[in-house]
Amino acid sequence: MPSSSSYTCERCPLEGFRNHRVAKTQRVAHKIEIAQYERTTTQHLNVTERDIVVAPEQPVVGHEIQEPDLQDASMHAEPDADPTTLELERLASLLTGLVILDEGEQSHREAQSKLFSTRDEFQASVPDVPVAFMPIAPAQALSGVESVLKAQSLPLSPSVVQAHHVNMGLCRDMLQRVRNAMAELELQRAFDLTPSATVALVTIVDSATLVVGEAGRLIASLLPSSKASPRKRLRAETQANKELSAILKDIREEAETLDSLIDVIGRFLPPQTKEVVHNSDHHFVNPIAKFDVTAQLSILLALICHVVVGISGDAVNLILAFVNAIIQSTMALCSHSTRADPTQEYLLKQLPTSLESVLRRFKIDPSTTVYATCPSCHHTHAPLQDRLSGEASYPEVCQGYIYPQRGERHACATPILECRQGKLRPIKPYVFTSFIDYIAAMLSDADVERMCEKACDDALAAVREALSTNPDASVAEERVNSVFEAAFMRSFKGPVPDKLFIQRDGRMRLAFQVMLDFFNPNGTRKRGNHNSIGILAVVNLNLREDIRYRPEYMWLSIILGPEEPNHDQIGNYIRPLMDSFVVGWEQGFRLSRTALHESGRSVDIALVINVNDLPATRKAQGMAAANANQYCSICDCYGTHTMYNTEFHEWKRRDIVVLRAKAYEWRDATSQAARDAIFSEYGVRWSEFWRLSYWDPTRMAVVDAMHCILEGLVHYHCRRVLRIDTKLAKRKETMGAAFEYNWPEYDTATCHPACILRNEARELVMIRAIQQKLVQPLLPDNEDEDDDDAAIDEHTADAPDPQFVPALTINQLYQQLMKINLQPLRWVLSSLGLNVNPNSIASKKACCNQLIAWRRTQPLASTLFVPRPINLANIHFIQRVIKHTTTPASVDSVPNNYGDSNAGTIKAAEWRILATIYLPIALVLLWGDHDPLEQSPRMLKVLDHSMALFSSVILACRYTMTAMRATQYRSFLKDWVDGLATNHPHIRSHAMRPNVHMALHIYDFLLLYGPVISWWTFPFERVIGFLERINTNDHIGGELEATLSKSFMRGASIRRWLRRPDCPPVFVELKALFEKTFPAYNPPTDSPPLAKDGERAHYRRSGVNFSRASTHLGNSLVIYYPPGSHKMIAGSIESIL
Incomplete structure (x- = not known):
């Protein structure tokens, strides 16, 4: 039998029409030699099967070629060869031979060949293409339409047939993989709890999960999209092979069964302990690098106008239209031709024409997850990701619990979805930015990664140096400038037992600070609305203070409004963030790439500071309000009467063990009464922060100084x-009541007969007037109230001069009492227990004298009054x-x-x-x-x-x-x-x-x-000010919050992109101008040295600007040590050399 590595060339013209063996690797070359031989021996070749068009752009010119006779001069492969493969190989060989053997256009001819000429030569030789169709007769048009209608459909081309066979092969292979995964994933494995069996089962489940995902992607690629029109789906289904449709159906059904089996077995698996892998490669891909620099500038301009400046989409489209028109006009001025050359055409096609195309090209949006929030109880529902289809789904009703004042808790069951654009979507969507992707984006900057490493390494070196000489020495610096120089971070234990957090052992250790605050997105106005939304912001404490709070290094999420969630509801918005911190501490993250580690890096994270105002701190930490009896979240001071107690040496820190235990009891209680009992005694509720095993609110929930x-x-x-x-x-200052007296109410049943009022409606008012005058402050008998005016002159105009209403004298009080009716005077005397016999109350004068005598026995003025x-x-x-x-x-x-x-x-x-x-x-x-x-x-x-x-x-x-x-x-x-x-x-x-x-x-x-x-909140308040200036549609409850969050993170992406090392050189100057126009911080840089000797007008030192007195007097004022003196004095800078 002939060898499979060669084939037989029968009746070969090069071998005298004899049969001979040729290696398969030389098959194409041998066939070309045969064609060349035929060309040299034949003057005219007839095309026996089809015409071959060489250049579609111009009239057909070229040689005709006759294929060798298929029966007499053909090369046959082995008998078991596939006919389709032979046909494709034959066509490929003919086309290769034609291209190689065609000598092309002669250089002396006027017409140029596209294949054998330069691009400019060929473009110059092509005649102008008519811009309008040539008119034709109606009869000719009808004839052409009839010929098209009568044309029979062409059979499938070999490529379509081959693609069909490839798809069938892929489907059969995928179906077998699904079945193998299901057979390997036996249910009884889940009940084998031995460590080795558990590890093996986790591996099998992970592999099966990958198989389900790949099956879903294969089905999505071979079936028409659900977004396609019904006509397109019907056409695709009728054209698809029934066999392929059947096998795809089998794949879907068995993959769904495998997916359900994974869910069942997954419930028996122990919690994951290995690192969570995150693909961070996309942060190292420049999304617009393939575009020309001019197009990149246009894209960046549109992004800055929309994201940073806040210009609307329509206005940005107008700006882009003007920019494109300017570029085209500039090209026209630089060229003598009325048409753009290929380079210019290539550039013009790259220019963006709309904001939508800019966002699509730049890929500026961060990685986010949309939670469905309950409109009633604020419970957030994470999307359930379908492994097979990849689509997210939510429960139709709220899964949270309502705790009524009486009785047991019950499910909320409030609808949380509504139909929009033909699909069920959350009524209140909570957009949560991926925290691990934020870390990956931050570590894609080499300078930032080095800074994060240096913070831990410097702190660890200082600790080891301090303890090497004295084991009991303080680990903090004598002069502390940052968090990593202070005592907490240098003594904070890490996730590895008996090791400090700053002892990273080659891993990346990041410490974070979180802030929670609420604000009105429309600004605070007396007559404005009182809507409120929240901000949840995180910063990296490993970074220096001068760059830590820049937008590109800050993580942000917006809490939904329009009402603030209460102390029981706020945890729903904090929970997704705590999920990341729990995983980052207990398991750690594995980034596929960082700026300094292309092969990937392990990252551990910790949340060490929570800083807010007092109401937000108590709400986030689950502590009692600041006006409660347990008003302090740090010490055990109890009762509001102790608020001003300054005996701080007697204060005791609250027991963290008890607080944690009672917080979990509060969370697990099934009734509001049980929760209230725990809170009343211990002053603590459940907080998502308690999920962190290291959390201590008495040391980590700091008091904001601002x-x-x-x-x-x-x-x-x-x-x-x-x-x-x-x-x-x-206002005139009043001294207030001289003393307090418990006056009785007028009652005719107990009233002395001689004191009964004659006109109650009128004389009851007089009784109250008498009582007010009797408690009014009195001046001493020797007081002269006119003396105060003499002490004020023009020399004491700026001195304190208390102007208050003076107290009454005895004479003034007597005169005012004499103006009141007799019966009210008598009744007041009776209420004071004074003498009311007929002779002593016969006249108003007698009554007034008794009241004056009683008033003299009381304090003249209040001891609490000070001007x-x-x-x-x-x-x-x-x-x-x-x-x-x-x-x-x-x-x-x-x-x-x-x-x-x-x-x-x-x-x-x-x-x-x-x-x-x-x-x-x-x-x-x-x-x-x-x-x-x-x-x-x-x-x-x-x-x-x-x-x-x-x-x-x-x-x-x-x-x-x-x-x-x-x-x-x-x-x-x-x-x-x-x-x-x-x-x-x-x-x-x-x-x-x-x-x-x-x-x-x-x-x-x-x-x-x-x-x-x-660690104070000044930088976060500036972020709130920035958010208030972002243009929104004012639809609070999901849309406005999503706009604020995405706009902020988009701005951060732009600033990070400008720091890329692969930015074009032209962007360096634009970056400096951008940071000057939209400053994120004031860098503590020093002024560069002078190029030549002379005087300066200004000098910047560590971020502080100094000036000569003649330039700016305020910037020239300093405190300094004179030469040879150790005493500081104040002075002014006269010159700067």
Whole structure:
């Protein structure tokens, strides 16, 4: 039998028409030799089977070729060869021979060949194509239509037949794989709980899951899409092979059975412990790299206009149209031809024409998951991903529970889906951005990855150095500048037992901070709506503070409105985020690629800080409200009467073990009564944070300094304690009641007969007037109320001058009582138990004398009254200080009319500047230099009391923290709290403020995490301001929130893309201009050295701008050490060399 590696060429003309053997690898070449031989021996070749068109763009020119006789001069393969394969090989050989042997157009001819000419030569030789059809006769048109209708359908081409056979082969193979997976996945394996059997079963389940997914993708690729029109689906079904349809049906049915079996067995498997793999390769693919640089610029311009600037889609389309027109006009000016050349045509086709095409090309949208939120109870439902079809589905009704005040809990069962565009969709969709994909995007930057490594490595090296000399030494730096230099991160245990979190052993360890807050997306207005949505933001603490809060390194999710979820509902929105942190701690993530590790990297994550305002902290942590008896979430202080207790050495931290146990009991309780009993005793509810095994709210749920100190204590002290308010200063000050007296009600049944009122409707009002006048403060008999006016002159215009309504004199009280009817006077005497015999109450004069005598036995005035320390003249002086004080340019401005109602709402940053700069200067000038002598002792005490608070603010807001500064902060704050009631007795009528107590706990967090600038909420508040400026459709409850979330993450994607190392060079300059126009932060850079000797006008050092006094006086003011001196003095910069 002939060898299968060769074939027989029968009657070969090259071998004298004898049969001979030829290797299969030489088959095509041998056939070409035969064709060339035939060409040289024959002048004219006739085409026996079909004509071959060489160049469709021009009239057919070329040679004709006759195929060798199929019976006489053909090359036969083995008898078992496939006829279809022979036919394809024959056609391929003929086409190859034709191309190689055709000499092409002669170089001396005028016409150019597309195959053997340059592109420019051929394009120049092609005649103009007519732009209109040539008119034809109606008879000729009808004849052509009839010929088309009578034409028979062509048989399937060999490629279609071959594709059909390939599809059948794929389907048979997939059906067998599904059956093999089902046979291997035996149900009894799930009941074998031995470790080895469990590992094997997990592997088998994973393999079966992959098979189901591949089966679904194969079915989707071979069957018409469900989105296709009914006509297209019908045509596809009629043309499809019945055998193929039948096998696809078998695959679907058996794959669904396998999918159900996977669900059943999966319930018996133990929780996964291995790393969760995430494909991060797409972050290293430049989606627009294949486009020309001009097209890339156009795409980037459209994205910046829409995402960053906030221009609408229609306006962006208009901008793109103008840009394209400008590019075409510029091309026309640079070319003498009326038509664009191929390069220009190629570029014009790449230019985007709409925002939709830009978003599709750039692939800017983040990876998200849409949760279906219950409109009633806020329960969030994760989508159920169908392994076979890949589509997401949701339950039709809410699966959450309702806890009525009486009885057991019951299912919510509120509908959560509605039909939109022919499909069931969530009524309130909650768009959740993938947290692991956010980490993958962040680690696609090499500089960021190195920074994250360095934070852990530097901290670990410092710990080892400190403990090497003294095992009991503090692991924190003496001067702490960041979270990783403070005590908590350097002592925090990691997921590996007995090892610190910062000991990463080649893995990536990331520590995060989360913030929760609520805001009105339409802005806060008195007459506006009061809708509220939430922001859930996360930042990476491994990064430096100067880049940590940039949008490209921040994760964000928007909590649905329009009403805030209550303390029982807020966990539904936090749960998806906690899912990522639980997996990232217990299992870890495995990224397929990072910037420094192309083969992949393992990542562990931890949530170490939760910072919010007080209401949001208590809601997120499941703790009692700040006005409850258990008002503190950190210590065991109980009862609102202890809020101002400053004996902090006696405070005890709450037991974390008990709190965790009771939180789980609260979660598992089946009735609201049982939950209320637990909360009433322990002051704790369930929180999603308790799912983290390391979570300790007494140490990790920090007190935000911005809300607690600046918007809390400073605001309270200025507005309610000092009462710096123009409107309040213009009012006449009243001293209030001198004492309190429990007056009885008028009752005719018990009334003395001589005291019965004659006209109750009128005289009851007089009784109340008598009672009010009797408790009004009285001046001493030797008091002269006119003396106060003489003490005020033009030299003391800026000094405190309390203007209050003076108390009554005895004579004034007597005159006012004499104006009242006799019967009310008698009744009041009777109610006081005074003498009411006929002689003593015979006249109004006798009654008034008795009332005056009784009034003299009571306190003249209230001991709680102290005149206001700030009057209208003082407020004007403070405003002048704000206006005329010279400050550096880095100090934000404060309203010059501070204290007036039209000054607007003072923000936290402005309270900080007032408390650390302007108010200390103004109050010292007021009460230190110009205070009247009779008020000096009290005003000095008020000044010292105010400076105690301002000093604590200055220390808390320092950029570097030490143990001594933290101690001084708490000491100053204690002095302020202890002196509140003493220096300002009127505050005793105010409600207790929990901020006062919580501010004392900031001392603990200064030691644990360092300066507050590393973890306060100022950056998050700026993000809220940015979100409020995004254009939306105002459809709160899903659409608006999704728009805000996607817009923010799109902007982050643009900023990350501009940092790519493979960006075109032209983008480098545009990137600098972009960051200048849309700054995300102020980099702490230094000015470059001068190119030649001379003077500078400005110099930037560590982010601070210094200037000469002649350039900017505020930027020239410094504190420095004179040469040879160790004492700092103030001065001004005269020149910068």
